[in-house]
Amino acid sequence: MVNRMKKTVIARQSGWELRDICVELGGTPVLRHIDLRLEPGSWTSLIGKTGAGKSTLVRLIKGLIPEFTGEYRLAGEPIARDRKGRVRVVPEIGFVFQYPEHQIFETTVEKELSFALRMRGDSSKEIAMAIRAILPVFGLREEILHQSPLLLSGGQKRRLAIASVLIANPGLLILDEPTAALDPVSRRELLRVLRAWQRGGLHGERRTVLFISHRIEDVAEYSDRVALLHEGHLLAHETADDLFLQRNDLLIQSGMPLPEAIELLRLTEHLSGRTVSPSSCGEADVLDQVKEAWNARKENRRNGR
Amino acid sequence: MLVFDQVGYYYRRGQEVVKEVSFTIQKGEFISIVGGNGSGKSTLAKLMNGLLLAKQGSVALGEQATSDPDQARDVRQTIGLVFQNPEDQFITTNVTDEIVFGLENIRVPPEQIGGRVQDALRATGLERYADAAPHELSGGQKQRAAVAAVIAMQPQFIVFDEATSMLDPEGRNELIKLMRDLHAQGITIIQITHHMDEVLASRRVLLLDQGKLAFDGPTDRFFREVPLEPYGLERPFAVRIGQQLGWSGEATADWKGRAASQWSIE
Amino acid sequence: MNASDRMLVGQFIERDSAVHRLDPRIKIIGLLLLMIVIMMMDSRSGYAAATVVVLIILLLSKIPLGFYFRGLLPLLPVLILTLLYHTTLGKGQTLLVSYGFLHITVEGILEGVRIVWRILLMILAASALTGTTRPLVLAQGLETLLKPLSKLRVPVEQFSLMIVIAIRFIPTILEEIQRIRLARRARGFEPSNRNPFSRLTEFIPILVPLLVSTARRADNLTFAIEARAYGDGRGRTIFRPLRLTKPDLAAGCLILLSIAILLVIDLHLSNTRI
Numbered sequence: 001m002v003n004r005m006k007k008t009v010i011a012r013q014s015g016w017e018l019r020d021i022c023v024e025l026g027g028t029p030v031l032r033h034i035d036l037r038l039e040p041g042s043w044t045s046l047i048g049k050t051g052a053g054k055s056t057l058v059r060l061i062k063g064l065i066p067e068f069t070g071e072y073r074l075a076g077e078p079i080a081r082d083r084k085g086r087v088r089v090v091p092e093i094g095f096v097f098q099y100p101e102h103q104i105f106e107t108t109v110e111k112e113l114s115f116a117l118r119m120r121g122d123s124s125k126e127i128a129m130a131i132r133a134i135l136p137v138f139g140l141r142e143e144i145l146h147q148s149p150l151l152l153s154g155g156q157k158r159r160l161a162i163a164s165v166l167i168a169n170p171g172l173l174i175l176d177e178p179t180a181a182l183d184p185v186s187r188r189e190l191l192r193v194l195r196a197w198q199r200g201g202l203h204g205e206r207r208t209v210l211f212i213s214h215r216i217e218d219v220a221e222y223s224d225r226v227a228l229l230h231e232g233h234l235l236a237h238e239t240a241d242d243l244f245l246q247r248n249d250l251l252i253q254s255g256m257p258l259p260e261a262i263e264l265l266r267l268t269e270h271l272s273g274r275t276v277s278p279s280s281c282g283e284a285d286v287l288d289q290v291k292e293a294w295n296a297r298k299e300n301r302r303n304g305r
Numbered sequence: 306m307l308v309f310d311q312v313g314y315y316y317r318r319g320q321e322v323v324k325e326v327s328f329t330i331q332k333g334e335f336i337s338i339v340g341g342n343g344s345g346k347s348t349l350a351k352l353m354n355g356l357l358l359a360k361q362g363s364v365a366l367g368e369q370a371t372s373d374p375d376q377a378r379d380v381r382q383t384i385g386l387v388f389q390n391p392e393d394q395f396i397t398t399n400v401t402d403e404i405v406f407g408l409e410n411i412r413v414p415p416e417q418i419g420g421r422v423q424d425a426l427r428a429t430g431l432e433r434y435a436d437a438a439p440h441e442l443s444g445g446q447k448q449r450a451a452v453a454a455v456i457a458m459q460p461q462f463i464v465f466d467e468a469t470s471m472l473d474p475e476g477r478n479e480l481i482k483l484m485r486d487l488h489a490q491g492i493t494i495i496q497i498t499h500h501m502d503e504v505l506a507s508r509r510v511l512l513l514d515q516g517k518l519a520f521d522g523p524t525d526r527f528f529r530e531v532p533l534e535p536y537g538l539e540r541p542f543a544v545r546i547g548q549q550l551g552w553s554g555e556a557t558a559d560w561k562g563r564a565a566s567q568w569s570i571e
Numbered sequence: 572m573n574a575s576d577r578m579l580v581g582q583f584i585e586r587d588s589a590v591h592r593l594d595p596r597i598k599i600i601g602l603l604l605l606m607i608v609i610m611m612m613d614s615r616s617g618y619a620a621a622t623v624v625v626l627i628i629l630l631l632s633k634i635p636l637g638f639y640f641r642g643l644l645p646l647l648p649v650l651i652l653t654l655l656y657h658t659t660l661g662k663g664q665t666l667l668v669s670y671g672f673l674h675i676t677v678e679g680i681l682e683g684v685r686i687v688w689r690i691l692l693m694i695l696a697a698s699a700l701t702g703t704t705r706p707l708v709l710a711q712g713l714e715t716l717l718k719p720l721s722k723l724r725v726p727v728e729q730f731s732l733m734i735v736i737a738i739r740f741i742p743t744i745l746e747e748i749q750r751i752r753l754a755r756r757a758r759g760f761e762p763s764n765r766n767p768f769s770r771l772t773e774f775i776p777i778l779v780p781l782l783v784s785t786a787r788r789a790d791n792l793t794f795a796i797e798a799r800a801y802g803d804g805r806g807r808t809i810f811r812p813l814r815l816t817k818p819d820l821a822a823g824c825l826i827l828l829s830i831a832i833l834l835v836i837d838l839h840l841s842n843t844r845i
Contacts, residue, residue, distance in 0.1 A: 050443065050473045064753055088761075095757035103754040105780045119759035150783065155342060165758065181389075181470045183341040183499040185537040214474050217542075257474060260542040291550060356794050381800035388798075393791035396732075396799075398583070398706045398739045407799035409807040418810045440742045454799065 041206035048229035094170030100161035230254035313361030340513035341537020385455030391447035445476020595712025617837030657683030728804030
């Protein structure tokens with residue numbers, strides 16, 4: 001128990017580190033020489049086209065891919081493998097799969113929420129406290145605790161499934177397209193909750209998040225760092241601002257769309273002939289700069305060029 | 306012409322998911338039906354070709370009511386439906402069989418089936434995948450196979466019920482491009498979506514809010530006049546910046562379905 | 572990771588073999604007769620002969636034998652349980668071990684082996700049918716064979732569609748199982764894959780979400796089928812109707828002959844009853 005706690009603290013301070021990781025599935029290389037260190041307390045987004053290796057990479061980090069070459073270091077030490085050289089599932093990591101609501105398996109909301117805690121042997125008092133703390137974060141009421149999850153609405157089920165992972169207070173949270181098929185307002189709301197949690201909302205300490213999303217606008221808006229995969233290679237691992245503002249040629253090269261705000265920025269630079277340099281790749285910042293550029297141009301025209 | 310007249314529907318009595326909805330869709334339109342999660346959009350889609358029968362009011366295709374069981378086959382043939390989940394609408398074990406299935410159902414003579422299958426494969430760009438099994442196809446390809454199965458039946462209307470929502474950007478682009486091609490060939494397209502930039506491809510919008518029709522009008526008026534956040538929606542980027550920068554003109558979507566604009570800048 | 576790599580029973584494998592080309596109706600009737608004979612089988616030489624027949628069919632199909640045997644792996648727990656059941660609760664005089672309600676007898680062991688052997692032969696023969704016949708053709712064959720029943724208002728057409736759908740969704744459902752298992756492991760569940768019993772208990776909680784999602788799929792699928800104007804399946808045209816050719820008939824005779832030989836071996840040539 002003490003050992004586990006100690007290891008947890010170290011992992012949270014020194015992060016998760018992959019060195020020269022290669023994975024082959026059925027004879028084809030899926031990941032090639034990946035070097036990646038997840039900064040503790042950061043929100044890293046993982047992007048790339050379908051088939052670029054995103055799911056394999058996150059599953060590897062969680063320990064769900066037993067066979068790989070290279071070194072996976074957790075808390076500064078190589079991750080433990082058993083006699084056959086296989087790794088065990090890394091418990092310090094929470095993993096939200098796509099369409100998590102389809103994987104709900106318990107008969108009541110309470111059991112679903114407490115599953116991970118029961119598996120690691122928390123006392124029933126600890127479990128009750130944890131449940132009471134997490135319900136309001138996800139906008140779930142206490143009355144539903146003894147209901148069957150099947151009776152909840154689609155949105156509630158999604159939030160319950162995610163809460164059931166977050167409740168274990170994982171040091172690293174992996175989110176595989178958590179907002180798929182949600183309407184825009186529900187999507188924003190869910191991202192807001194996850195962001196608040198990551199910033200230390202519930203447990204008072206920043207968490208590490210690894211986020212897979214097809215919506216490049218959300219990636220630009222929420223990430224501290226962005227890792228770009230292309231055909232199994234890690235093409236970039238930079239801050240969101242650096243990647244989207246300076247190195248967007250990498251995105252184009254790997255067939256990824258640019259965030260709409262960045263496209264507008266490029267268009268504005270092209271049409272107005274002046275350099276526009278926002279302070280970040282956030283939509284608001286870009287828009288402010290674009291507005292300024294157009295207004296200046298309008299002004300110039302009015303003053304007879 | 307598809308006419309909804311005061312249509313109501315409930316799964317459980319007292320909990321209506323569609324209430325007093327009336328509208329008319331003409332042949333050749335490209336129309337979007339929008340609304341947040343749980344606004345009744347999908348129920349509306351299933352009411353269109355009689356998969357669900359209205360509990361109140363009536364749905365009619367031209368002169369004939371879609372509730373008439375004798376006409377069911379004709380109605381299904383006239384209005385094709387593509388659903389949200391690519392996995393759950395692939396009935397048979399390969400793409401060709403999938404297209405053949407519907408044709409056999411509407412009693413196309415066997416000697417014509419081969420040709421129609423080829424045409425449908427070509428129209429959806431799936432020639433190379435004629436013998437592919439569903440688990441060998443990407444989500445986007447599966448959705449295109451669903452479209453192929455529908456267009457082989459030569460419908461006048463196709464309803465896309467959130468057909469892009471489970472696809473990656475690439476699959477989504479392919480499907481949107483296909484919708485536009487089909488519309489150009491004279492097929493009426495009805496798309497149900499909550500991706501607002503997809504809405505820009507259409508000329509008319511129906512907004513559903515808790516089962517009621519909250520707006521029915523041209524797309525540009527929809528974006529100009531309707532506050533979208535209360536309905537779980539948001540303005541597409543091109544519209545937002547256009548409005549913020551005070552540009553005049555109209556936003557449209559480019560072929561990828563991403564928002565583009567045809568604003569006049571000064 | 573791909574479920575279809577592991578899933579074998581019920582999967583069609585494209586090859587150019589005589590078994591593949593054979594009319595599905597003949598294959599179905601042949602399989603049926605073969606199964607009946609295997610069930611009736613009573614003698615050692617009968618078992619040996621049936622094993623040879625099944626092996627010949629497997630070899631003729633040109634599908635690698637490894638494919639068939641890998642297909643048996645998921646069924647191993649069931650086979651082992653059957654064997655244990657008959658071994659420990661079997662009746663008979665030649666007692667080997669007796670402890671409480673456990674009576675292990677020579678007869679019991681033999682009975683267990685016999686039953687498992689029979690099941691194995693039948694599964695192999697059945698996967699030879701599904702491995703060499705496209706699901707749609709298989710369903711078509713069944714439909715034409717059962718056609719007379721439709722006069723008795725048996726929904727033959729719908730039954731045949733059911734088979735197609737069942738085969739089509741096997742890989743999908745396996746993938747789903749895999750996903751749910753991963754999700755459980757990701758939340759701290761450690762499967763102990765030491766013995767088949769604990770694997771069975773692991774399976775039970777997976778059933779809940781699996782049933783829920785299968786019900787959801789079934790709903791969606793009903794709409795998809797109806798949307799394509801299926802109706803009650805009657806009066807549909809048939810794109811590629813089945814035709815019996817001369818080689819089909821010849822093969823049919825051959826199958827009848829070998830089954831007759833099997834019966835003769837089992838009943839007459841044998842005095843070594845087991």
